[in-house]
Amino acid sequence: MKSRYSFKEILEKAEKIEWRVEDIIGGDKRLDFTRPFLPESLARVESMSFLTSEEKLLLNQIRGYGYLYTFGLVEEFILPFVLDHVRPYLNENDYRTRAFLQFAGEEAKHIQLFKRFAQEFKQGFPTQCETIGPPQDIARAVLSYHPLGVALVILHIEWMTQRHYLDSVRDDHAIDPQFKSLLRHHWIEEAQHAKLDTLMIEMLAENGAPAIEKGFNDYAALGGMLDGGFRQQVEFDLDSFQRATGRVLNRAEQDRFRTIQMQALRWTFLGSGMTHPNFLETVGDLNPAARGQIEEMAPAFC
Secondary structure (H helix, E strand, C coil), X not given: CCCCCCHHHHHHHHCCCCCCHHHHCECCECCCCCCCCCCHHHHCCCCCCCCCHHHHHHHHHHHHHHHHHHHHHHHHHXXXXXXXXXXXXXXXXXXXHHHHHHHHHHHHHHHHHXXXXXXXXXXXXXXCCCCCCCHHHHHHHHCCCCHHHHHHHHXXXXXXXXXXXXXXXXXXXXXXXXXXXXXXXXXXXXXXHHHHHHHHHHHHHHHCHHHHHHHHHHHHHHHHHHHHHHHHHHHHHHHHHHHHXXXXXXXXXXXXXXXXXXXXXXXXXXXXXXXXXXXHHHHHHHCHHHXXXXXXXXXXXX
8 A cells, every 4th residue: 555645754743843832821811601613514403493692602611621621532542543653663763763753752741731621611610510431431441452453543533633623613703712712723734643553553453354343343433432422421410501501491392402412512522523525535555445335424424
């Protein structure tokens, strides 16, 4: 399989990107709780006609908190996965080693960034918002799967991140500029991570057809595990919303809330990655039949 990327070029681009957590959050760089955090294409609050505009804003911010929390959660398993992957190849290719170590360092920085965001959100939002986890337990469960399956999930997430920023966030002038800044800085580095993970997948696939089949089976299993977690997150978001607004939705409203928000989370974290052209291209290079299966499943998550 001929790769579209090179470790040397990825490293050179990554080293030109320089930002520190301290430069983009804290001090006078504060969240604006008078504005939404997520674009409507991800939050999907506007179709809930039983909510007031103020309630929709609060729900959007709850979803924004969960959005960055979930990124922090997945970084918790990406970081050890990358470190474990690079260790056996330390002496084979200097550019590869440096690129993966750069990758790991940036993921550690992202974890710190999202923790700082969570602290600021909790200081400014009226009530506590629950989230799935703890991250360490989810990371342990994810890393128990086949490495190729985990790498496919990571690639899915990285291309998903690119799509969210470019298609929904970048040109949305209604959302909070500070929240958008956090997403922009995350997006800049994830653009290189997606290329590195493509190279990692190509290396893992060299183990042959049995490993590829196991990898795709585990990718599907991990998707199911995450989908179950999102169902629990919708329940947490419903509780958080009712606490923040002081309003208890009736049964019909709660059912509508669950339906809309479950599909919103599925699109945000599953459908938008499964249908990304670059992700599908890598999948098709490994196994054209697996690409067809993913394309058949994707509409349920869109």
